[in-house]
Amino acid sequence: MFRWFTAGESHGQGLMIILEGVPAGLTISEDYIGVQLARRQRGYGRGGRMLIEQDRAHIMSGVRHGLTLGSPIGITLENKDWVNWQEAMSVAPVENMSQEGRNRRVTRIRPGHADLPGAMKYGFEDVRNVLERASARETAARVAAGAVAIRLLEEFGVALHSHVVSIGGVWAKPVEPINWESVEESPVRCADPEAASRMVAAIDAAKEAGDTVGGTVEVIAENVPIGLGTHIQWDRKLDGRIAQALMSINAVKAVSIGPGWEVVDLRGSQVHDVIQPVSDPDHPWQRLTNRAGGTEGGMSDGMPIVARFAIKPIATLRNPLPSVDLDTGEAVQAHFERSDVCQAPPAGVIGEAMVALVLADAFLEKFGGDSLPETRRNFEGYMKTVGPRKLYQ
Numbered sequence: 001m002f003r004w005f006t007a008g009e010s011h012g013q014g015l016m017i018i019l020e021g022v023p024a025g026l027t028i029s030e031d032y033i034g035v036q037l038a039r040r041q042r043g044y045g046r047g048g049r050m051l052i053e054q055d056r057a058h059i060m061s062g063v064r065h066g067l068t069l070g071s072p073i074g075i076t077l078e079n080k081d082w083v084n085w086q087e088a089m090s091v092a093p094v095e096n097m098s099q100e101g102r103n104r105r106v107t108r109i110r111p112g113h114a115d116l117p118g119a120m121k122y123g124f125e126d127v128r129n130v131l132e133r134a135s136a137r138e139t140a141a142r143v144a145a146g147a148v149a150i151r152l153l154e155e156f157g158v159a160l161h162s163h164v165v166s167i168g169g170v171w172a173k174p175v176e177p178i179n180w181e182s183v184e185e186s187p188v189r190c191a192d193p194e195a196a197s198r199m200v201a202a203i204d205a206a207k208e209a210g211d212t213v214g215g216t217v218e219v220i221a222e223n224v225p226i227g228l229g230t231h232i233q234w235d236r237k238l239d240g241r242i243a244q245a246l247m248s249i250n251a252v253k254a255v256s257i258g259p260g261w262e263v264v265d266l267r268g269s270q271v272h273d274v275i276q277p278v279s280d281p282d283h284p285w286q287r288l289t290n291r292a293g294g295t296e297g298g299m300s301d302g303m304p305i306v307a308r309f310a311i312k313p314i315a316t317l318r319n320p321l322p323s324v325d326l327d328t329g330e331a332v333q334a335h336f337e338r339s340d341v342c343q344a345p346p347a348g349v350i351g352e353a354m355v356a357l358v359l360a361d362a363f364l365e366k367f368g369g370d371s372l373p374e375t376r377r378n379f380e381g382y383m384k385t386v387g388p389r390k391l392y393q
């Protein structure tokens, strides 16, 4: 059974991750995880925090001499900003809190953030108790966990990518095939350079106005074997699991697989992907199109998995919205503290991590294995059977 958890507050000492169920014998290193963490920290429109945090994963357990042991993998990420928050975020009670520490208390609720429901639900008198965990700093932990999943999937030829499709109403034109190196170099992780410069301008304009912008991001998983997930139970369907994983990313408001909402006005003959006669025994089921986005009946169908998600504009505005004070209920301007203007570019990296974690889970559910060679044997044995019955048996 593959499972994982994260812990950690945005300005606490750091983040922790535990991953269980990764087969023994997988190569993994802090540097490998570091590559993914660095990708999450880039992107035009991020706030000052990213200049402070240069994330470095520290593997605490589950790995020996560069190979996983099959035991839980423990990873920590230090919060470099902790030095400035030791009093305000102290684990132990603080007597005679300094004025600076007291100023860290937040009562001016931000519309659109977790502040109001979180404070009511947990009975807090300081919104900081909510925002520290609702902050997307937690997504660094997901990216570290996702890096382990990506490493596992890589062993079986599965590759994940992401790109930004829109920011602040500026849409990229479809690019086919996408040059993934140029996406990595794009300041907004967009495959269309012309749209990318207009996206940068949209971010600049929002920043100038003390405002924020959201966007649309696409994650693509290539070479996913046919048959991950299952049609037999609602909570084991692969498309449903991907949707939940992506929707759980902070500020994500919609998820679609393949063309999603676009199919509603089309006829069936315009939507479904015609299956071609077998011409290559290594790739028995070929389609001319991938409108299903790589899943049919809650299972991967052997085509690339394409999932899009919409991310709302950030709730912390330099030019804050009207709100009320938690103590008095009187009109105030919402709280502002250092914040991003647009989070769509890093959200793609987080989306890749979340899709990789779902796929790794579904992959291990299908192929099992306490060691990588055992997983591989099961995988290869299965792959020999996935063609037209008369040719493959």
Ligand SMILES: Cc1cc2nc3c(=O)[nH]c(=O)nc-3n(C[C@H](O)[C@H](O)[C@H](O)COP(=O)(O)O)c2cc1C
Pocket (backbone or CB within 6 Å): 047, 112, 113, 114, 134, 135, 136, 139, 249, 250, 251, 252, 312, 314, 315, 316, 338, 339, 340, 341, 343, 346, 347, 350
């Ligand atoms: C990569 C990333 C960075 C984010 N940065 C900020 C930020 O700087 N300020 C902020 O208010 N919200 C930021 N958010 C969004 C909030 O974390 C999110 O809106 C909040 O948790 C409320 O949850 P909800 O929008 O899903 O309802 C970010 C989200 C992501 C994915």
